[in-house]
């Protein structure tokens with residue numbers, strides 16, 4: 001997932017990113033390094049419902065000076081996803097990365113909440129969208145995969161690629177992550193004369 005995020009973020013100069021679910025801060029740290037390399041400050045907002053894990057993540061991202069500018073870790077998840085937080089310094093999010101509850105119903109709410117917030121031409125990345133990763137849904141309702149499968153037909157405007165790796169270590173798959181990654185793109189702003 002990080003390799004793909006790096007190619008989009010650094011390749012296309014994505015300067016305003018929202019991350020849902022930072023856990024111990026690995027991807028937050030990686031994205032922070034990318035933004036710093038690109039010379040962008042305050043380009044990342046990160047949200048996690050777990051205050052303890054957020055404190056732990058801070059211990060990793062603060063020393064190198066990479067703290068996301070508005071970590072909502074102290075807020076209950078219900079509030080954190082009730083409305084998009086204030087925008088990043090680069091304006092509307094150009095990229096939203098969802099790696100949070102992995103639950104079907106909650107992921108649908110995240111999609112409905114964040115899709116309208118993304119800038120035209122922006123992207124959404126959803127980790128754990130593979131068949132294999134359905135089992136991470138603690139409610140047993142089908143996880144991220146089912147949420148995307150039901151959401152996409154309601155949003156024919158969305159460009160989509162669903163990558164799925166083979167979770168068996170001895171089987172080849174050009175995309176190696178068995179948990180899969182969903183990539184959605186919002187339509188571009190209208191181009192005059194077309």
Ligand SMILES: C[S@@+](CC[C@H](N)C(=O)[O-])C[C@H]1O[C@@H](n2cnc3c(N)ncnc32)[C@H](O)[C@@H]1O
Nearest residue numbers: 021022023026027047048049050077099100101
């Ligand atoms: C799989 S981990 C994220 C891993 C992280 N993206 C990384 O690359 O290291 C999932 C995280 O989502 C958080 N989470 C679960 N439900 C959430 C919710 N409803 N809102 C926000 N965060 C949530 C959990 O506390 C956990 O830290």
